[in-house]
Amino acid sequence: MEVKYEAVKQTLRNEIIDGKYKINEKLPTESDLMKRFNVSRYTIRRAVGDLENEHYIYRIQGGGMFVQDWQRDWAKDEKNKIIGVISTHMADYIFPSIISGIDSVVNEKGYSLIVGNTLNNHARERQSLLNMLDLQIAGLIIEPSESAMPNPNLDLYRQIQEYQIPTILFHSTYPGFSFPTLLTNDLGAEKELTKYLFELGHRNIIGVFQINDQQGVDRMNGMIQAYQEAGVPTTDSNVIMYQSSDSFDSVINKVDMTLNGNPAITAITCYNDQLATYIISHLEHRGLIVPDDISVVGFDNYEMAQIISPSLTTANHPKRQLGEDAGKMILHMINGDEVESKTYEPTIVTGESTSHPKEK
Amino acid sequence: MEVKYEAVKQTLRNEIIDGKYKINEKLPTESDLMKRFNVSRYTIRRAVGDLENEHYIYRIQGGGMFVQDWQRDWAKDEKNKIIGVISTHMADYIFPSIISGIDSVVNEKGYSLIVGNTLNNHARERQSLLNMLDLQIAGLIIEPSESAMPNPNLDLYRQIQEYQIPTILFHSTYPGFSFPTLLTNDLGAEKELTKYLFELGHRNIIGVFQINDQQGVDRMNGMIQAYQEAGVPTTDSNVIMYQSSDSFDSVINKVDMTLNGNPAITAITCYNDQLATYIISHLEHRGLIVPDDISVVGFDNYEMAQIISPSLTTANHPKRQLGEDAGKMILHMINGDEVESKTYEPTIVTGESTSHPKEK
DNA sequence: AATTATTTGTGCGTATGTATC
DNA sequence: AGATACATACGCACAAATAAT
Numbered sequence: 001m002e003v004k005y006e007a008v009k010q011t012l013r014n015e016i017i018d019g020k021y022k023i024n025e026k027l028p029t030e031s032d033l034m035k036r037f038n039v040s041r042y043t044i045r046r047a048v049g050d051l052e053n054e055h056y057i058y059r060i061q062g063g064g065m066f067v068q069d070w071q072r073d074w075a076k077d078e079k080n081k082i083i084g085v086i087s088t089h090m091a092d093y094i095f096p097s098i099i100s101g102i103d104s105v106v107n108e109k110g111y112s113l114i115v116g117n118t119l120n121n122h123a124r125e126r127q128s129l130l131n132m133l134d135l136q137i138a139g140l141i142i143e144p145s146e147s148a149m150p151n152p153n154l155d156l157y158r159q160i161q162e163y164q165i166p167t168i169l170f171h172s173t174y175p176g177f178s179f180p181t182l183l184t185n186d187l188g189a190e191k192e193l194t195k196y197l198f199e200l201g202h203r204n205i206i207g208v209f210q211i212n213d214q215q216g217v218d219r220m221n222g223m224i225q226a227y228q229e230a231g232v233p234t235t236d237s238n239v240i241m242y243q244s245s246d247s248f249d250s251v252i253n254k255v256d257m258t259l260n261g262n263p264a265i266t267a268i269t270c271y272n273d274q275l276a277t278y279i280i281s282h283l284e285h286r287g288l289i290v291p292d293d294i295s296v297v298g299f300d301n302y303e304m305a306q307i308i309s310p311s312l313t314t315a316n317h318p319k320r321q322l323g324e325d326a327g328k329m330i331l332h333m334i335n336g337d338e339v340e341s342k343t344y345e346p347t348i349v350t351g352e353s354t355s356h357p358k359e360k
Numbered sequence: 361m362e363v364k365y366e367a368v369k370q371t372l373r374n375e376i377i378d379g380k381y382k383i384n385e386k387l388p389t390e391s392d393l394m395k396r397f398n399v400s401r402y403t404i405r406r407a408v409g410d411l412e413n414e415h416y417i418y419r420i421q422g423g424g425m426f427v428q429d430w431q432r433d434w435a436k437d438e439k440n441k442i443i444g445v446i447s448t449h450m451a452d453y454i455f456p457s458i459i460s461g462i463d464s465v466v467n468e469k470g471y472s473l474i475v476g477n478t479l480n481n482h483a484r485e486r487q488s489l490l491n492m493l494d495l496q497i498a499g500l501i502i503e504p505s506e507s508a509m510p511n512p513n514l515d516l517y518r519q520i521q522e523y524q525i526p527t528i529l530f531h532s533t534y535p536g537f538s539f540p541t542l543l544t545n546d547l548g549a550e551k552e553l554t555k556y557l558f559e560l561g562h563r564n565i566i567g568v569f570q571i572n573d574q575q576g577v578d579r580m581n582g583m584i585q586a587y588q589e590a591g592v593p594t595t596d597s598n599v600i601m602y603q604s605s606d607s608f609d610s611v612i613n614k615v616d617m618t619l620n621g622n623p624a625i626t627a628i629t630c631y632n633d634q635l636a637t638y639i640i641s642h643l644e645h646r647g648l649i650v651p652d653d654i655s656v657v658g659f660d661n662y663e664m665a666q667i668i669s670p671s672l673t674t675a676n677h678p679k680r681q682l683g684e685d686a687g688k689m690i691l692h693m694i695n696g697d698e699v700e701s702k703t704y705e706p707t708i709v710t711g712e713s714t715s716h717p718k719e720k
Numbered sequence: 721a722a723t724t725a726t727t728t729g730t731g732c733g734t735a736t737g738t739a740t741c
Numbered sequence: 742a743g744a745t746a747c748a749t750a751c752g753c754a755c756a757a758a759t760a761a762t
Contacts (some may be wrong), residue, residue, distance in 0.1 A: 005732070029746060038733045045747090061471060062740030080495055090457030090463070100451030103477065109747045112491045114474045115441065117463065124467075131472045134439055277667060303528065304664045307637060361751070389727060400751045406729090421728045422759030 008037050008047035015303045016067055019123040021342065022149055024353050027057060037092040068232045073205035075277075081111045083330055084134055086125060087143040088213070088244070090117040092226040093274050095107050098170075101323020104143060109331055111138065112174075118145040120244040126153045133159075139166035139330040147172035147278055168326055172214040180329060182322055186215050186299075189315040189346035190222030191229075193269055193297050196313070196348060198230045201356050202267040202295060206258055207272045208240045208251065208279070219299060237262065251275070252282050264358035266294060273298035280310070291355040298324065301349050308350035310352035318344045361633070368397050368407035376416050376427055377490070378515055385419065416453060430707060432437060441471045443690055444492035447503040448573075448604070450477040453634050454660050454679045458530075461500060461683020462690075465513040467693055471498065478505040480573065480604040486513045493519075499526035499690040504606075507532035507574040527695035528686055532574040540689060540700045542682055546575050546659075549675040549706035550582025551589075553629055553657050556708060558590045561716045563628040566618055566641070568600040568611065569631045574580050576631055579659060583629055597622065610633070626717035633658035633665040633674055640670070640713065651715040660711050670712035678704045 012027075013177055021027055028036065034219065035045045051057045058263040059065045083106055089095045095117075103113050114137065115129030125145045132140065133156075140160065144151070157177055160167055170182040197205050207223040208218040220239060227234045240258060242251045259265055270276040276298030280290050290310055292294055298305060305312040329339045372387075381387060388396065393404045408425055411417045419425045443466055449455045456459055464472050474497065475487030484675055485505045492500065493516075498521065505512070511517075517537055520527055530542040557565050570576040580599060587594045600618060602611045619657045630636040636658030640650050650656055658665060658674040665672040682704065689699045 005730075014613070021595075030744080040733060042733090046730085052619075059747065060740075061738065062745075064740090064746065081491070082495065091460030096451030096456045105448070105477075110487075111493070112474050112476060112495070115463075116467075116470050116472060117460070127467075128369075128472070129439065131470065135442065135472070281667060290488065304667075307664075308667060309669045347676075365749075370753065391727080402750060402752085406749085419728065420759075422726075424759085701741065 002252045004037075004039050005043045008033070008039065008043060008076050009050050011056075012047065012187070013052060014289055015178075016051075021067045023067050023069045024325050025067050027067065029064065041151040078139065080136050080138045082114050082133050082135060083111050083327075084114050084116070084128075084135075084137045084140045084145055085142075086116045086118060086128045086132070086140070086319065087119040088118050088145055090115050093272070094317055096144060097303070097319035098323040098326075100304055101325075103195065103323075105324050105327025106331060111331075118137065120145050122146060122149075122152055126156065129153060129156050129160075134163075137165075137170075137188075138334050139169065141168050141330055143170050144174055144214070146171040147174070148212050166330055168329050168333070168339075170322060170326060180333070182329070183336040183341070183342055183343045184215075184317060184322075184328055185345050186218035187222040187225070189348070190219040190269070190299065192222075192227045192269075193313075193315055194301070196227035196269045196350075198226065198232070198268065200205040200267075200295065200354060204262065204264045204358075205267040205269060206238050206240060206255075207267055207269045208242070208255060208275060210244055211241045211274075212245075218225045219271060243307075250277065250280055254266045254353050255282075258288075267296070267354070268294065269297045270299065272300045273302035273312055276312055276314070276353070277302075277305060277308065280308075280312075291353050292358060295354040295357070297354060306309075306349075306351065313351040313354040314349050315346040316349050317346060361459070364397075364399050365403045365406040365410070368393070368399065368403060369410050370536055371397075372407065372411060373416055376411075377519070378495075379519065379687045381427045383427050383429045385427050386497065387706075388425065413551075418533075437479075439496045441496045442466070442474050442495060442588050443471050443687075444478045444495075444497045444498045444500045445486045445489075445502075446477070446478060446500070448478055448480040452477050453632070454662055454677055456700060457663070458683040458686075460686040461680040461685075464681075465684050465687025466691060468520070473692075480505050480507060482509075482512055485511075489513065489516050489520075495673055497525070498694050499528075501528050501530065501686050501690055504532040504534055504574070506572045507534070508577050514519035526690055528687060528689050528693070531683060531689050540670075540699050542689070543688055544575075544677060545549050545699070545703055545705050546578035547582040547585070549708070550579040550629070550659065551586045552582075552708050553659070553673070553675055554583045554586030555590070556710075557627045557629065557655065557657065557714065558586065558592070560627075560655070560714060563592055564622065564624045565627040565629060566598050566600060566615075566625055567603070567629045568615060568635060570635075571601045572605075573603045577633060607640055608635075612639065615639060615642075616646075619666050627656070628654065629657045631659065633660045633662035633672055636672055636713070637662075637665060637668065638671075640668075652718060655714040655717070657714060663685070666709075666711065671683075672709075672710050673711040673714040675706040676709050677706060 002299050006334060015021060030041055030044050034041055052059055058068050069149040085099060085102060088093055090099060114132060122145055124267050151174060157174055160333045167179045169179050207220060209220040223232060241255050257260050268279060270279060276296050282295050283290055283294060288294055300317040301314045305314060332339050375381060390401055394401055407416060408665060412419055416430050417425050418428050443463060445459060447455055450459060459558060474492060477484040511534060518532055521537060527539045531538050533541050558583050567580060569580040584594060600614050634716055636656050639657050643654060644651055647656055658672045660677040661674045665674060692699050
């Protein structure tokens, strides 16, 4: 070879391809190679620099030079400055606040957000995951879909874990994985909300919960525990369950039938503020006055729920805070640092949608 | 910059992107750059070597260094199935509906959305644009920022146009560019809203408009035209102007002072529903009843504005429709097809926030 | 057409910084 | 804490290709 660094490069590359050095095996140091090839450090660095660019090796300052795993092209430097966010919704309700919180943090560090909404649907979740993995994202922030149901995408999550792609889950978890999480204490908060209704004097409270995600199941159990601790018996008719695929109309229909079947009901606790808003709107349409005729509580402290009249009694969800925390966590993980999971303790927000039950 | 060659690299790269050096134009020699940056030849060569690897420049021994044609480079390389969306906000108000509309359409074809919000700020707009261009996006959907002000990012838009990156603007335009647009007839709609107030019998109507974007200016002019066509004289005190950087409190303060200075005012027409909601909330806090004491109209037909009490009289904005149309258009453009710009004619939505003025 | 100057390419020695072991 | 190993940076020398004379 005419050109020295080319000769060094060819020799080393052939040795790697021939398997003289295995994957992740440490190569000789620059000093060793200088002696072996009898060239200067510049020439060695020029050669291994090219090999690095061609993904044959990777280098760690102070550590050494190692053979790159060419089967998995997930090279360290090659990731795009994109963070993927997958949530059940992205444009509705409290999700804009969460996503905005993430964005405000990661934007500072030059990262952009790529978003996917699953509509609480595993097929769409899979599609989003595949898209994002293809794009060599730097990290993932995911709200599990249909978290109370078996998930057919666990193979992808195993892959994500194996490749050590920084990933955070929020609102729910996928069992069997050690991803850091940001959760709210849904059970505890719903228990407090229901207790508050008991304290106001209500005894016939019904709950309306979306039960294909874990949050909804937790909230339902929170209500049931409150009933038990209050020593008030519950029956099946105290709980209305629905799936995220059900229309609002059908849910409201169920509520109507339950109310008609039991005039003693004085309060409704709802899966979230969105549902509560629609139910209140419907009750008023029926001629009932909230809270005089019937009390309603929501969950999440949706901004708009404080502007409407009556303002909602609800449990505060740390929307923006959760988003910012998720942003900070994912940046730490990308940086290789350890992070700690966190559970937020929601606080009760008392609004105008609850009062003592009317004497009958 | 801590690292010299990185600083040199960034500077040169930006100058190339900004068009300081045209395609195939000769760059300064290594010696020149050494003098300019006051660094050694090694540092210069390290920087331009990286730029060569990243296909920004090519070098000819003995000849010089030249700007690479990255347009062809982009066309050759397969673009990522990402569509960039840049808007003033992404998480608030009607924007979630728009973004959701885009997503629902492009998701069908396997595209993901990467989002950036500018907070109506040109510096952030530039940052988002550079990020997205780096990521080899397939198309761009942009809501111009501070569209009533001079824009310092027109150089980037010229590049986008020159490189034929499929791009759509919505809500406003940047003059001098031929990007397809999706607009609403803000002037016409605001004229209709104001006419409606005149028909109800109002004669002293004030308008509150955000005037650093074109939509706000158009709406303001719509109101003024309605005044002229009704033959009612206007004065400066009929219009309150603010910037998006102003706080809501300061805007409401201006409204307060105007109302105190002129008790004959019977109606307020607002830049949008968000502002209208806050103003109504404030008026009621002051003890005024809407619409009995004062009528209020908004703009955009924000979903929540129909749920609150009183529901708003407003102009309908085709939020989700606009998003879906933008998604369809960008897919067509990526496909190489021609598309047509579109202007939506907003319709008036009459709510409970307006009535005949009270007899005094 | 040949010569010379310019410009990039290759290569060495040295010094200092920084991350890892 | 010290040694090791990679990263950055400067100065110099000469080769090879191009551009100017």
